[in-house]
Structures are given as structure tokens and as C-alpha cells.
Amino acid sequence: MSAQPLLQTRNVTQRFGGLTAVSDFSLEVAEGHAHGIIGPNGAGKTTAFNLITGIYKPTEGDILFRGKPITGLRPDEIARRGIGRTFQNIRLFRDLSVLDNVRIASDSRSRYSWPGAMVQLPSARREEKQTIGACEELLEQFGLAEVARERAGGLPYGSQRRLEIARAMALKPSLLLLDEPAAGMNSAETLKLVEFLGWLRDHFSVTMLLIEHHMQLVMTFCDRITVLDFGATIAEGGPEDIRTNAKVIEAYLGEEPDEG
């Protein structure tokens, strides 16, 4: 692991008025790894995601992607550099078709201009057709080809989750951030999700950073785990280290688990 980490945060701190949501957050995600972030509710996990994806600008600290600073860039610039994400409460474009949801992410690689689009330059039409083809292929891989022309908001919950991941993958990201992918799933569905995430990692060779409450998923799937509590990192290591870490047991696993 001497190689440069794909994502690195250095002493990132985020304050909202008097509240410190994330403090001194340092993280290294190695290329090819599945890295888990766990911690009790309100520990600052989603805030960390919003900092990495540029939705918040950190009060202090630096975020580096492929060794280059991305701190202060707009979210769309960060996304186009290769960081895709999903949201804790699914945020699809509900009134649009499944295909258009994926196309919007894929569109960031098109080059044609807006006047060119308005007069239908051949280049614009060609790129449009290419995008449709690529997106249909992607939906095929995610088992969503049959519903490509249906309204995204009308899909069953599980398909919406899958579509949100497919949409993020349409960016062709090298890093995928998943915010509680197993939320609302029972243990059988979670087991299938682990299988699906494994396929995703191998098939697209994408590095993953995921927030998850589901311990079984994190412990079986992640190569490395970071534990947050009250905005601070209290432990980091492989699943075995975390399982036996006294601080973690006290802060998290020692509590009555509130998920099923």
C-alpha cells in the first residue's frame, strides 16, 4: 500500500455555527478497496460525504483526489473528476424516465454546445445517440433495461436503489460513495446487496466508500473501516481490528442496536 491513496482527507473540520459536525477528519481510501464508515446516528458520516462531494466547503482542512486538491470545487466539477455518489434518502429525478436519470449523469461526457443542440448539428445528434446506446447498455447490466422508459418515481423501492447506483455509475467514477445502501432492507435483501456490491466492484473495478449501519454488511464486505463518533474518528482498521476495538464497542457496538 505504498501507492498514493485515491482519496485523502487531511484534518477536515466542518462547523455549522457552534456545532462541530466533523472534526479533524483524516481518511485515506486506497484504490480498489471497499472502505466503510460506521458510527452512531449524528456522528457526522453524511456530513463527511457532503464535504467530499463538495456540497459543503470544509471550514478547515484539505481533500485530495488522486493526489490533487479538490477542496472548494463545485459538486459538479468533483463529480466529473470521477466521484459518484448515492443519497441516504434516494434522490432520483422522480418525474423523469429511468433512462433519462442515467443519461443526465452520462451527459457530462458529451461535448456538443447548446446552440449546436438547438440547430441539431450532426455532432450533437451523433453524441445523443451514443449516450442513449451507452445508457441502455448500462441499464441492461443493472437489470433495469425493461423499465428504461418508465417513470423513475414509480419503480419499487429496491429498483430505485439500484437505479441510483446505476446513475452514479453512468459518471464512470473511479470512486463511488454509497450512503446507507442497505437502508430499509431486510437481511435476505442485504445478503443480495452484498453480492451485488461485490459484482459492482469487480465488474467496474470501482473503489468504494460506504456509510452503513448494517454491521454484517460492513464486516463482510469492507477491507477497511473508519469509525466516527461525535464528528471525530475513534478508530480505523480492518474488520477484525474494529470488532475487537474497545473504544468502538463502547461507542457503538456496546449500545443496544436499533436496527433490525
Place this chain on the structure above:
Amino acid sequence: MLRLDRPPSRGLLLALLAAVLASCFAIEQFGLVDDYIRFILITLGINVILCVSLNLVNGWMGEFSVGHAGFMALGAYLSACVSVKWLGGANPLWMFPLAVISGGLAAGVVGFLLGLLSFKTRGDYLAIITLAFLMIVKSGIENISYVGGPRGFLGIGNETSLPWTAAWTILTLWAIRNLVYSRFGRAIVAVREDEIAATAMGVDTRKAKLVAFVVSSFFGGVAGALFAHQLQFINPGSFDIVKSTEILVMVYLGGIGSIAGSVLGATVFTVLTQVLQPLGTWRMVIMPLLLVMLMLFRPRGIMGLREWSWFVPRREFEEKEKSS
């Protein structure tokens, strides 16, 4: 067999458009309809342009602009300056399109500035800004004596013919259809659906907003230019909040985010204002009442977020032979 759930072939569509233009020429040339009907048809074309262009911002992007009459005013006054004051004696065959395009560009430039303001402001607050913009344009024009001030601009040539109106209407519908079904159109819709998700998916929402405002205001200016050369007289009072409200009614009547809805809304509105004319003041009761009913039972308008397949590019349809 002609199927209406799929777009017609390119050839059929072009033939239909050619037929429309040709009949407009014929009507104009041989005086096939009386002046009243001709006036209504031209008004209809202008209303379609106004409606579909405002729909870009209010429907597809989901903002609420009440300033569309302001863009119309800019287009009307600038085109009148071009056709009367600057290129007065020129051949109208090339001078008139130039005047219309200049009117559109003038509105487009100001639309760009308004677009910049939409980066930080959304929803109700942006609506207030567009209202302020409308008031600035109106009182601005009232204070420029070069264009007649509050008395208005007189002596504009009667250049807005039926064929010109048809050509500009078709061009507008075509260009906006192309934009809406492009990556920029999807970016504009993504801003409406979920701006945070859009930006996390690599959508440059600032550019999307600028494109929406510039294109919308450009065609608003074009409509204003046609309007000026239809009435041959414009004054600041023609471009007040009432005018903006009329365009808003067309948009929300026909349906947000729909080209077919825009055409339908403009048509229903244009026809209704004429049909209800004999009712006099009662017209002012019936029209708003219709609007209240519409908002209660169909808040997104008749065609809200739906489209007639003829306005959808062929590539958007599934190739049936591929899926078995």
C-alpha cells in the same frame, strides 16, 4: 396508416410544415381570410412563441418568472428602432428578419444578466426579482424620449405577415424541442427535479440556468418584435404585469414542461379571449374562474409534463426490433 403515438417520418413532417407555410403564403397573397381572422392567426403565432419560451423557465426549469413581458418589450422596442430609425428605408425582406433577430438578441443579453441572478436565488425570491426587472424595463422605456417615452413608439411598419409569423413560430418550436431533448434540456429539468442530485451527477446547474434564461428571453424578444410590427404602435403600458400574467395563464393552462401543452395553451387562450369578447366585463370573471378550476383539478395544466409524440425526436423511442 398514420400512427399518432409515434413521430411521423421526417419526410411527412417536412411536407406538413411546407404545406403550412405554403397555405400561409396563399392566404396572404390571395386574401383568403378576412383581416380579423388574419389578425387572430398572427396573434396566435406570437402567443405560441411567448408561451413555449416562458415554459422553458417556468415549466421545464420549474422557476416562476413574471418578467416575460419585459423581454417582449425589449424585443419590441429594439426591433422598432432597427426597422424605423436605423434602417428605415431598407428592403423589408432582409431588414425585418434582422430587426426581429436584434430584438431577440437584446432580450437575450438581458436574460443572461437575469440568469446570473438566478444562481443564488430561487423560487419566490427569484419571482420578485423578475417582477422588479419588469418594472425597471417599463419605467426605463417611459423615460427614454428617443423611443417616445410614455406616449409610445409610433409609425412602425406593418411587417408581421402571416408567413413570417408561421416561420418564426415553427423555428421557435423546433429550436426549443431540440434544446429540451438535448443534454442541456435534461440539465434544465434536473434543476427542477432535484438541484443537489443534479449537481452531484456532474450537471453544471449554473450553465443550465443561463441557457434556459437566455433562450427563453431571446424568443420572448422575438415575439415582442413580431408584436410591434403587427400592431404598428407600442407603448410601455402594453408590457405590464397584465401581459406577463396572460402568458403565465397560457403556460399553466396548456401544461408545464410540454411543447404540445404550450401550443394548446396559447391556442385555447387566444380563441377564448376572442370568443368571450361579447361578454364584455364578464370575461374578466370567466377567465380567472377557469384558471381556478384548472389549478384545482389539473395543477400541471392540460398536458403537464406530457408530450405529444410528434414533438419528440425519433431517437427517444425504443427500437422495437431490438427488444425481443
